[in-house]
């Protein structure tokens with residue numbers, strides 16, 4: 001069982017802002033005291049670079065950084081050398097799409113979907129433009145989900161890449177990735193999974209999922225911002241070219257040519273996000289100590305409770321009642337989402353309004369913008385009640401005009 005009182009104490013923002021109703025965890029989670037302490041401790045006691053210095057401080061920093069890699073690898077059941085530290089999901093996905101600019105050819109096809117966050121869509125759009133490859137969209141079903149059948153309808157011998165979200169940030173829908181990966185591999189296509197929204201909520205086992213690459217961010221799972229992960233199967237990481245070049249990634253450099261170190265270092269040019277990696281490892285330890293299943297049980301209960309209340313309000317349209325992630329996306333008839341979000345802020349209720357950097361989702365829903373409330377383990381039923389009351393208050397206010 002989740003001990004909510006204890007959990008809220010682990011997130012120091014609540015002691016500074018006890019009235020806070022934070023429902024924007026899909027954008028970024030709140031930050032853990034223990035993570036902040038780990039980051040602090042690196043800067044207070046070490047603060048030096050990794051992989052370079054021949055002195056104790058540097059050895060200790062390197063040890064902590066490499067230990068963080070082991071923690072991440074164990075978290076997703078990968079090998080250590082398959083974990084590349086990046087700046088976040090966006091940079092992980094750009095790195096892969098950039099590397100495939102050397103590999104894709106005119107006529108090749110990249111399968112993607114209208115559910116993608118721009119970070120998973122735009123790098124491939126640009127790679128397609130550079131290479132002459134074609135973007136192919138999986139037709140979404142009526143509800144807005146990716147189905148295996150729809151994926152099959154666009155999969156062909158031309159498919160070289162499947163770049164797809166695991167959980168949609170705007171809708172919270174879970175992609176049937178096991179089946180999709182199996183089918184994609186029958187065509188020798190490479191599967192790149194955007195796990196930014198799943199990593200904070202769902203157990204990820206890259207051996208089971210069998211995806212070729214996977215990306216996620218530290219800041220959505222109680223870790224620091226500025227750090228993320230790119231997982232890649234060892235043989236593929238060795239095959240592709242790095243996207244960035246610089247310090248500590250080269251093996252041998254002469255005037256005209258250079259060779260690269262083995263993965264993961266060949267993808268970590270320059271000084272890495274040392275404190276971020278150390279902080280992310282602490283966040284992962286915390287998640288493991290709570291258990292993802294227990295976390296899900298709690299956030300799912302909050303989502304269900306809120307959905308029931310919200311759906312009783314006249315004029316509310318909910319777009320994703322069946323979403324697997326604890327995300328509620330909705331609109332209120334005749335009132336702009338930004339106006340609602342601004343009113344909610346007066347009650348210290350934080351939600352996101354807009355297109356959520358997934359504009360194709362709005363086009364699919366045929367709306368300009370939506371409201372999104374997203375939950376995490378620190379939320380409680382009082383948060384849900386305040387949120388719903390605040391919605392009713394805002395609605396009454398705008399309808400009074």
Ligand code: 7TS
Nearest residue numbers: 026027088089090117119169196197217
């Ligand atoms: N992919 C998905 C599915 C996401 O939800 C996000 C961020 C990203 C990629 C990019 O992650 P970043 O850490 O590199 O920024 N999503 C959101 C969101 O839904 N609201 O704000 C950011």
